[in-house]
Amino acid sequence: MITISQEKCNVCGLCVQDCVTHALTANDDHIGINNALCFECSHCLAICPTAAITLVNYDPLEIIPYERNSFDINHGNLQNFIKFRRSIRSYTNKPVSPEVIAELIEAARYSPTAGNQQPLRYIVADNPDAVAELTKTAINALEKLINDHEGSKTLAQKNSGVDYLAGVKRICANYLNHGIDGLFYSAPAIIAVAGPLTAILDAGIASASIALLSNAMGLGNCFIGFFSAAVDADVRLRDYIGLKSHERILSTLAIGYPTYKYQRTVNRKPAKVTRL
Numbered sequence: 001m002i003t004i005s006q007e008k009c010n011v012c013g014l015c016v017q018d019c020v021t022h023a024l025t026a027n028d029d030h031i032g033i034n035n036a037l038c039f040e041c042s043h044c045l046a047i048c049p050t051a052a053i054t055l056v057n058y059d060p061l062e063i064i065p066y067e068r069n070s071f072d073i074n075h076g077n078l079q080n081f082i083k084f085r086r087s088i089r090s091y092t093n094k095p096v097s098p099e100v101i102a103e104l105i106e107a108a109r110y111s112p113t114a115g116n117q118q119p120l121r122y123i124v125a126d127n128p129d130a131v132a133e134l135t136k137t138a139i140n141a142l143e144k145l146i147n148d149h150e151g152s153k154t155l156a157q158k159n160s161g162v163d164y165l166a167g168v169k170r171i172c173a174n175y176l177n178h179g180i181d182g183l184f185y186s187a188p189a190i191i192a193v194a195g196p197l198t199a200i201l202d203a204g205i206a207s208a209s210i211a212l213l214s215n216a217m218g219l220g221n222c223f224i225g226f227f228s229a230a231v232d233a234d235v236r237l238r239d240y241i242g243l244k245s246h247e248r249i250l251s252t253l254a255i256g257y258p259t260y261k262y263q264r265t266v267n268r269k270p271a272k273v274t275r276l
Helices: 014-018 043-047 075-084 098-109 128-147 149-156 164-178 197-216 226-233 235-240
Strands: 002-004 024-026 031-033 053-055 121-125 189-195 220-223 248-256
Touching: 002 031, 014 024, 014 043, 043 053, 075 197, 098 121, 098 189, 098 197, 121 128, 128 149, 128 164, 128 189, 128 226, 128 235, 149 164, 164 226, 189 197, 197 220, 197 248, 226 235, 226 248
Parallel strands: none
Antiparallel strands: 002 053, 024 031, 121 189, 189 248, 220 248
16 A cells, blocks of 8 residues: 655646556545555656655665666667577586575566566575475476376477477486486576466566576576476475465576677577567
């Protein structure tokens, strides 16, 4: 819920105009509030020119006033930054500190969610023992998926031009026979995004925020789709990571410091665009 300081409020009406749920109304000398309609998106707090609005039960100290020099990003540099990103599959042994992980989670926390429901949870492995155990448990789950007739059939029939079944078999064989981690690529940190299946777009947006910020911090990352398949295949893996009954693993990122440095952007196929 929100509160409005009548001492600070100048009844300009900007908050009313920007309120998507019509929880705010403009009266002659004050702003009316219907908190039953409010889903705490905080647009009113952000737009208020006199800082008269407060979101109850949230920390006011995390609010940062807009300053152009510390907020704005040159659009050309941002475009190049996005184009330069690589999916990293080779990492150094340098650990990713808990402080860095906290910054990445902060970027995810501030990413938009449908109806501001904020339904996501983040499962983190960022020390060698945790990553090793998670990798072993996930590989075992993928083996179970291979051995399950319907699971193998589903992987084989994925219509994307990629032989997923062969890929999973290769990951398992390399790990079990040679100790090669082809799932997380021996990354020093893993962040998995959990939530209800209805929040899959929210998870994608949050994961993109993590990916971009990690690149800006000198890290690399790779999206790991097979981990979701592993979790769906084995209740032991779901129990190990503490997945709740209503949750799925919606997105997973391997994160660490890249072994190699890249010198340029790469080619992509032309975008498929339908203009109406």
